[in-house]
Amino acid sequence: MPVPVSQMWTVATYVLKQKLKGRKQYPLVLMLEPLFRCNLACAGCGKIQYPAHILKMNLSPEECFRAVEECGVPVVSIPGGEPLMHPQIGEIVAGLVARKKYVYLCTNALLLKQKIDQFQPSKYLSFSVHMDGQKEHHDFSVCKEGGYDLAVEAIREAVKRGFRVTTNTTLFDGADPKSVRAFFDEMMDLGVEGMMLSPGYSYDKAPDQQHFLGRARTRRLFRAILSNRKPRWHFNMSPLFLEFLMGRRQYRCTPWGMPTYNLFGWQKPCYLLQDGYAETFAELMETTAWERYGTESENPKCANCMVHSGYEASAVDHTFNSLGGLLATAKATLFSRYRDPQALAALDEPVRPIQAPGLVQLDAGREAAEEVRA
Numbered sequence: 001m002p003v004p005v006s007q008m009w010t011v012a013t014y015v016l017k018q019k020l021k022g023r024k025q026y027p028l029v030l031m032l033e034p035l036f037r038c039n040l041a042c043a044g045c046g047k048i049q050y051p052a053h054i055l056k057m058n059l060s061p062e063e064c065f066r067a068v069e070e071c072g073v074p075v076v077s078i079p080g081g082e083p084l085m086h087p088q089i090g091e092i093v094a095g096l097v098a099r100k101k102y103v104y105l106c107t108n109a110l111l112l113k114q115k116i117d118q119f120q121p122s123k124y125l126s127f128s129v130h131m132d133g134q135k136e137h138h139d140f141s142v143c144k145e146g147g148y149d150l151a152v153e154a155i156r157e158a159v160k161r162g163f164r165v166t167t168n169t170t171l172f173d174g175a176d177p178k179s180v181r182a183f184f185d186e187m188m189d190l191g192v193e194g195m196m197l198s199p200g201y202s203y204d205k206a207p208d209q210q211h212f213l214g215r216a217r218t219r220r221l222f223r224a225i226l227s228n229r230k231p232r233w234h235f236n237m238s239p240l241f242l243e244f245l246m247g248r249r250q251y252r253c254t255p256w257g258m259p260t261y262n263l264f265g266w267q268k269p270c271y272l273l274q275d276g277y278a279e280t281f282a283e284l285m286e287t288t289a290w291e292r293y294g295t296e297s298e299n300p301k302c303a304n305c306m307v308h309s310g311y312e313a314s315a316v317d318h319t320f321n322s323l324g325g326l327l328a329t330a331k332a333t334l335f336s337r338y339r340d341p342q343a344l345a346a347l348d349e350p351v352r353p354i355q356a357p358g359l360v361q362l363d364a365g366r367e368a369a370e371e372v373r374a
Helices: 005-020 061-071 089-098 112-118 135-142 147-160 177-190 215-226 239-245 281-287 308-319 323-334 341-346 359-372
Strands: 029-032 075-078 102-107 125-130 164-171 194-199 260-262 265-270 273-278
Touching: 005 102, 005 308, 029 061, 061 089, 061 260, 061 281, 075 089, 089 102, 089 112, 112 147, 125 147, 135 147, 147 164, 147 177, 164 177, 164 215, 177 215, 194 215, 194 239, 215 239, 215 341, 239 308, 239 323, 265 281, 273 281, 308 323
Parallel strands: 029 075, 029 260, 075 102, 102 125, 125 164, 164 194
Antiparallel strands: 260 265, 265 273
16 A cells, blocks of 8 residues: 555644644645755755755754644655755654644655665655656656666665655656556566656756746646556556546635745745745745636636645545535546557657756756765
8 A cells, every 4th residue: 555544644634623623724744855966966946045054954852743733734755955955854853743733855866875874764764766767867857877776776775674655756858658567567576665757847047948837738747657557556646637637627826725834934835936034934825825826716826736735735625515525536546547549659759858058057056965965
């Protein structure tokens, strides 16, 4: 089973309590960014574009715990930057596990074998390893030759030691559906618990702005990838969100579902847009003009967004919003083959080669990363 029963039960009871209290806007997962610096300079990410003095900063464990307690979520995702570069990441994770929060530590895994002794296997902890596809594609995406092999070694070590391990994959324009499906087989062979997927979303600080997917291309790509599915593939995410990516469902964005807390405070409205910060979670919820976000708002920044931070929470809310939502989720879980001859034929269509315009811009980013690397 891709998600432990205890985690599913915790999330289900949490959501039902929010429903019983009549709350229409509630957080589900906290995106906790304890630092921005990283040991990679990926073309689709802009975190290391911050000035060097910002890249040297860390949230303290106490600041992290306070943010988690403020919003009261059952699940905490720790991205970055690269969280394993935080000097107190072991203490942060141990504190969250002690609070019985389900923690997904998002990592490129380059430091995982070196740092793994700081952690203890627990049902509350999963290493969410960033893997963007098969070896050649992954190394191109993260702009590091050999990155795939290092991550695979770390995954094997973590699985061997009894840790929960998931993968986190962001797909961009030009992705080869057939290669992505072969990548799923590779990850299942490694023994990972489940896989997470999301289309890439264009935001200002990313050096490469030319390979983000529009909505129509997202649906076409994910339909080809996720139709005619192999039973052995396990996904650590809402099955209704996967149907949304395939174009089988429509959802409104719920940006409050996965709020972000980082060095600057509570980010408005989500981790992909920077429209100001709030000092407290209550201020974030009360002062953010939520109606200005999502594709329905006609906000040009949100026009093509279909990412998990805005829409997976919508899918989870749908699951527990009615009997129909529960039945839809059960059906999507039990009958997940999605036989589709057209999607199968699409796997043999030629894929537009991925060019690399603007990747020279990454040199400055790499230099900044080297300057602050601990």
